[in-house]
Amino acid sequence: MMRATNIAICLFLASSPAYSSSSIYGSTFDYTKATPTSQYFAGKTEEQIQRFCKNDAVATMDVSACAQHDFERVAQTLEKKVSAIEQIMADGDKQLRTRGEPEALPYFRRGQENWKYYRDNECYADVYEAGQASLRFVEFWDCMARMTRNRLDELTKPINE
Template sequence: MMRATSLFAALFLTAQAAYPSTSIYGSTFDYKKAQPASVYFSGKSPVEIASYCKNESLGTMDLSACAQFGYEGVVKTLNKKVAEIEKATKRYDLEHRANGEPEALPFFEKAQANWQLYRDNNCYSEVYQVGQASLHFVYFWDCMTRMTKNRFDELTKPHAND
């Protein structure tokens, strides 16, 4: 009997290692492949979604969709600001080029791409440290929103800490 129990335990543990958790909270996540929050809130205007998301008794899926909705709004604002900066920098670079000076835009573009990589990796790291949790994606979207707001502030108030 003892041998049968040991054999069963060994098979069970082997099976667990061979078949990882299929929970959506334990799987890897690529936010770039996520459907926009507007799909989740189909038929609702942004104002209606914002109002709904203020509700304090939301379920996990609603909380996650609301967190994603918040991020989408913030990243849209940041992208507008980045486009403005790029446009202005192109104008300045024409003058710099004419004077034989280095151009700034390639460096700004690299900085922005590296910042996005930093933000993404930081938020993935934060959320995967939490492990499997029902609010897994809420934490992720909140991190993305927080870091995107911080970047917007860096670009719009560069001397705020002086």
């Protein structure tokens, strides 16, 4: 009898991961394939979106769209800053090249790519660690926005030592 109970428990535990992954919140997620919030908030001004997102009585899908929208905004700001820095570095690299010195821009670009890889993986780890939850993607977008803001701060604020 005890052996039959143990086998039943083992079978249940073995089948549990398969069951939990079938939930809409248990599937893997690729944020690069997410529908942009410009479609979700089509026809709305930035002011209307911000007012809507500050409302406490929004549904989970709306909260997620608001968090994604926040990330998209800060990511766009970061992209503009990175482009400006790259232009400055490209100009500086011309002078470095004439003196036979190593160029800075390839290293900056590689650093930015590695930073994105780090950010993405940190946020994926956070969201998957939380397990199945209806707000897990809100947490993901919040993480992405927070880390992107931090990177923007790193690139815009002078270093005080």
